[in-house]
Amino acid sequence: MLEYTFEDMRKMNRDKLGNMVPLELFRTIRLIGLNQGLPMGGKGTTLTIGRKIGENLPVHTVEELLQMFEELRIGIPRVIERNEHKIIVAVDDCFCKGLPTLEDEKMVCDLEGAILEGALTKMMKRRVTVKETKCNVSGHEHCEYEIKL
Template identity: 75%
Template sequence: MLQYTFEDMKSMDRSVLGNMVPLELFRTIRLIGMNQGLPLGGKGTTLTVGRKIGESLPVNTLEELLQLFEDLKIGIPRILHEDDRKINIAVEDCFCKGLPTLEEEKLICDLEGAILEGALSKIMGRRISVREVKCNAAGHEHCEYEVKL
């Protein structure tokens, strides 16, 4: 079975359209296709996919992971709090920034949290738990993740 790597994703040969797709396409896939189109809002799918993506990233430290998040334009992460048991990471300018605020205060950036979880579990060599606790789409000032070590 053919399996792609993160490095494979950098191989592009689009001489006319280039290496970017519009944010609205990504939002459509995530929020209409997966969130609205799959059972339970696609949570199981986004968590599984995100963790797998995180595990595949070429990072060895939290700092490298946060820099890659920004380089890939996932968002601009910053550590709000860090101790021996948990880390809180805010992500500014997330993909959901600018979407209408959802009435039920639904958190929709679970894929990004799962990417953090997969990468941090690989970096630390043990299971790490990441939970989204704030989201722009729910009216919060930024998206935020609580990392339990």
């Protein structure tokens, strides 16, 4: 069975359309297709997908991971707290920025948290958990993740 790698994903051969797709398409896949189309908001699926993506990123430090987040235009991450047991990361300009605010404190950026979790678990060679604690669609100024090391 053929298994793709992150390096395979960087190979492009689209002469007319290039290497970008509209944010609306990504949002539609995530929020209408997965979140609204699958049981439990697609959480199990997005967590599995995100962890697998994270495991495949070519990063070896937290700094490289956060740099890759911005390079891939996932968002602009910044560490707002860090100690030996946890890291709190805020992500500005996340994919959900600008969407209408939802009333029920909904968090929709679980894929991004799972990407962090997969990369950090692989990097640290031990289980790391990541939980989204703030989200733009709930009215917060940025998305935020609590990473337990």
